[in-house]
Amino acid sequence: MSGVEVLGLTAERCIELLDGRDVSCRELAEAYLDRIDRVDGDLHCFLRTRRESALAEADALDRDGRSGLQGVPVALKDILSTRGEETTAGSRILEGHRPLFDAGAVTRLREAGTVVIGKTNMDEFAMGSSTENSAYGVTHNPWDPARVPGGSSGGSSAAVAAGLAPIAYGTDTGGSIRQPAALCGVVGMKPTYGAVSRHGLIAFASSLDQIGPFALTVRDCALALAAVAGHDRCDSTSVPLPEPVRVPDAEDLRGVTIGVPEALLAQGVEPGVRESFDAALRLAEGMGATLREVELPHAGYGLPAYYIIAPAEASSNLARFDGVRYGLRVEEARDTVIDMYERTRAAGFGAEVKRRIMLGTYALSSGYYEAYYGTAQRVRTLIRRDFDNAFAGVDLIATPTSPTVAFEIGERANDPWAMYASDVLTVPVNLAGLPGISIPSGLAGGLPVGFQLIGPAFAENRILDAAHALERAIGFDPVPPRLGGSA
Amino acid sequence: MAEISADDVLHVARLARLRLSDDEVGRMSEQLSTILGHVEALGGLDLENVPPTAHALALTHVTRPDRTRPSWSRDEVLAEAPQPQDGAFRVPPTA
Numbered sequence: 001m002s003g004v005e006v007l008g009l010t011a012e013r014c015i016e017l018l019d020g021r022d023v024s025c026r027e028l029a030e031a032y033l034d035r036i037d038r039v040d041g042d043l044h045c046f047l048r049t050r051r052e053s054a055l056a057e058a059d060a061l062d063r064d065g066r067s068g069l070q071g072v073p074v075a076l077k078d079i080l081s082t083r084g085e086e087t088t089a090g091s092r093i094l095e096g097h098r099p100l101f102d103a104g105a106v107t108r109l110r111e112a113g114t115v116v117i118g119k120t121n122m123d124e125f126a127m128g129s130s131t132e133n134s135a136y137g138v139t140h141n142p143w144d145p146a147r148v149p150g151g152s153s154g155g156s157s158a159a160v161a162a163g164l165a166p167i168a169y170g171t172d173t174g175g176s177i178r179q180p181a182a183l184c185g186v187v188g189m190k191p192t193y194g195a196v197s198r199h200g201l202i203a204f205a206s207s208l209d210q211i212g213p214f215a216l217t218v219r220d221c222a223l224a225l226a227a228v229a230g231h232d233r234c235d236s237t238s239v240p241l242p243e244p245v246r247v248p249d250a251e252d253l254r255g256v257t258i259g260v261p262e263a264l265l266a267q268g269v270e271p272g273v274r275e276s277f278d279a280a281l282r283l284a285e286g287m288g289a290t291l292r293e294v295e296l297p298h299a300g301y302g303l304p305a306y307y308i309i310a311p312a313e314a315s316s317n318l319a320r321f322d323g324v325r326y327g328l329r330v331e332e333a334r335d336t337v338i339d340m341y342e343r344t345r346a347a348g349f350g351a352e353v354k355r356r357i358m359l360g361t362y363a364l365s366s367g368y369y370e371a372y373y374g375t376a377q378r379v380r381t382l383i384r385r386d387f388d389n390a391f392a393g394v395d396l397i398a399t400p401t402s403p404t405v406a407f408e409i410g411e412r413a414n415d416p417w418a419m420y421a422s423d424v425l426t427v428p429v430n431l432a433g434l435p436g437i438s439i440p441s442g443l444a445g446g447l448p449v450g451f452q453l454i455g456p457a458f459a460e461n462r463i464l465d466a467a468h469a470l471e472r473a474i475g476f477d478p479v480p481p482r483l484g485g486s487a
Numbered sequence: 488m489a490e491i492s493a494d495d496v497l498h499v500a501r502l503a504r505l506r507l508s509d510d511e512v513g514r515m516s517e518q519l520s521t522i523l524g525h526v527e528a529l530g531g532l533d534l535e536n537v538p539p540t541a542h543a544l545a546l547t548h549v550t551r552p553d554r555t556r557p558s559w560s561r562d563e564v565l566a567e568a569p570q571p572q573d574g575a576f577r578v579p580p581t582a
Contacts, residue, residue, distance in 0.1 A: 362499045
């Protein structure tokens, strides 16, 4: 076994160790892969690792010399296409699927010299808030294995919390990075819509999906975002950032005005979550921030609007899984092509995916289109305007990330709307296309609580600065006590 | 309160190319009714003069010269197909 202890190790510290030649790229990758072998049998963060390829890439870096992010191990949610390597999106319908190309973000990570160690578990096609909807089994929360890690990027958030990767990437359509980051006690950021290429991200809801990082610290999160952000000619909705992502070094919050949408928080936020949130606000005030109540009168309508818009887009995007060009095919003798489509999709999709395809198809069907989809799109306009109005008076908006801490596995599995309610404080941000981060604000009942900071479009650096200053004041230890010390 | 009947479910399933078991039809009818019941909250808003938003960013169309570029070989693409035949994707008869 190599000598480096990776539990609680930040990406910045990895880089220091590599720069100082205290550890080789191979030793570092091996340390993470060995730890995955030891502890991931119980947690199931990874769907598969790529030991041989990762070590070969690490060896090449050790041989040729390295700098920057080169040699830093990263994990990828299994919705990001990797050329020639299985990419399933957590679905049976893509079992064994080997994409012909790398996702734009994956290309950037390879160019940066990061070492991809494996692909992480997720709710099927990113539809879910608990990672229970994976066709390949549930992921357990490293803080309490009887509880969910959140979702849909629960494999990535749990991997970072459990010391199985210093950086992991996920995707966030309605909270799928921020909510699992909150439930696992790590940092997770959804950048502005368009900040990271969606090319090769298996699409769920194209007007909402964004790729973003998980890490143990805000500074690591900035490093990880900088590595993938920017325009990609293969995604015409991706844009160059107005300024490069900077690694933050702010020490206080002087001159920063933070808005708190009190009316939105009045419903459904658990007392323990609220206490942790309020304590973080007091710390922010103590560091020089000005707090101000803001109105987001339509944000409470975000959840129902989202659960029309996202399924509508999904029903269209998932029409491509038809058993013809790639993926699963189920066919019987004398089937017509329609029979084959229907059998393939019945066998290949899980219950939640079918539910959303049905919901979206219904909302887009003749006679209902305007009443459901048209209405939801107009509500989306009102939510955007609410944020525009609020940001005229404040620099950032703060909310708890999730109204609750991690819930028990199985607890919400038979009640779709209770599961959707996890997303009430995160979906308005996606509908408005804005950037948001979740940082741990403390514990409630021994489980992590997430604190969300939302900014105007392309205010990533403003968010990262404030989150970094606040993180230092909070002083949260992201290593789950039950994993503490050497596993 | 939205009521999604078993017939509605079967009609939508046909549009969505999904074959559902009887159990699934019953569950779907119940769950879609519940979810759409929550969505009815949107009906209370005055949306008369509110334009729809399809996309959060104001983007302009991007164009590029229409030139041929290297693409994947047919063999590479067909290697992923569940049932390739004679250099093409095989599908069952349409009727």
